[in-house]
Amino acid sequence: MLFWTQPHSSPLLRNSRHLRWGLFIALLAIALFFNLSPSPGKGFSLIWDKALHFICWGTVAGAFGLAAYPYKPRLPSFTVLLLIASAAETGQLWVPGRLFDWGDILANALGLIAAFLFWLAILSFRNKQHPDTSFS
Numbered sequence: 001m002l003f004w005t006q007p008h009s010s011p012l013l014r015n016s017r018h019l020r021w022g023l024f025i026a027l028l029a030i031a032l033f034f035n036l037s038p039s040p041g042k043g044f045s046l047i048w049d050k051a052l053h054f055i056c057w058g059t060v061a062g063a064f065g066l067a068a069y070p071y072k073p074r075l076p077s078f079t080v081l082l083l084i085a086s087a088a089e090t091g092q093l094w095v096p097g098r099l100f101d102w103g104d105i106l107a108n109a110l111g112l113i114a115a116f117l118f119w120l121a122i123l124s125f126r127n128k129q130h131p132d133t134s135f136s
Helices: 011-015 017-036 042-046 049-068 075-094 102-129
Strands: none
Touching: 017 049, 017 075, 049 075, 049 102, 075 102
16 A cells, blocks of 8 residues: 555655655666667567657656655656657667657657656545645
């Protein structure tokens, strides 16, 4: 019941804040590495490219939501993540063997939106379970 507790009432939540932010930063670094590497690897060629972008940036955004918990995700935060994802895609113009694709930016945006909506739903459900607390 990690997500449905009082804010920072659990020692796990209270003591894991730095770990959660570290996880987000690590996943962001991994996403940027694979987005900007000349060849991400043969294993990645087995999955549709747009699905990889959706999963990659949705996971990064999900980790951001976990790091920021118990606060509601804010649209500007996810907009910054979209700008970072778009900059990484644009950076592929200068990476040998990689191509810029607007479809990839769309897949990045859809992954970010899905994670954003997921966190809004989680926190909305949590607030219904504990109406005495509010996150604004």
